[in-house]
Amino acid sequence: KREYEAAAARRRRSAPEPVPTLQALATEFVCANIDCVEDFGALTPAVQHALATELCRRRLFRQPQLRLLAPPGLPLSELVAPDCHQIDEQALHETLEPLACPDSRLALLSLGFCGKCVTTATSQLIARMGALESLTLTGAYR
Numbered sequence: 001k002r003e004y005e006a007a008a009a010r011r012r013r014s015a016p017e018p019v020p021t022l023q024a025l026a027t028e029f030v031c032a033n034i035d036c037v038e039d040f041g042a043l044t045p046a047v048q049h050a051l052a053t054e055l056c057r058r059r060l061f062r063q064p065q066l067r068l069l070a071p072p073g074l075p076l077s078e079l080v081a082p083d084c085h086q087i088d089e090q091a092l093h094e095t096l097e098p099l100a101c102p103d104s105r106l107a108l109l110s111l112g113f114c115g116k117c118v119t120t121a122t123s124q125l126i127a128r129m130g131a132l133e134s135l136t137l138t139g140a141y142r
Helices: 002-013 022-032 045-057 063-069 089-100 120-127
Strands: 078-081 108-111 134-137
Touching: 022 045, 045 063, 045 078, 063 078, 063 089, 089 120
Parallel strands: 078 108, 108 134
Antiparallel strands: none
């Protein structure tokens, strides 16, 4: 019985990595080639979260990528950016400005490491977001 348990433990330790999902492969491919992307159009919140997370993991989340994930004119219900340390104040303000209108549906706003780019004017924009139900700002140092 001990030999069987030892063999089973070896198999568990040396088990191959699971096959990645098609969505995970597509997300990695898009993020690796993000400089070639001109427009995403409307994204589901889950896809937007996955792209933002992968871009941040690769340290590729900058102003152009923020505009890709939150294009002006498209109604967003959620905006998640796990790492905004490479976003400047003006870019964040310009991205959030259309989302502060009275008919905005933005219910969730989560910005990580956003201390450098959140200003008083940006805070006032966020305060005007009437549909906002969940706000997470981390890394603030102002």
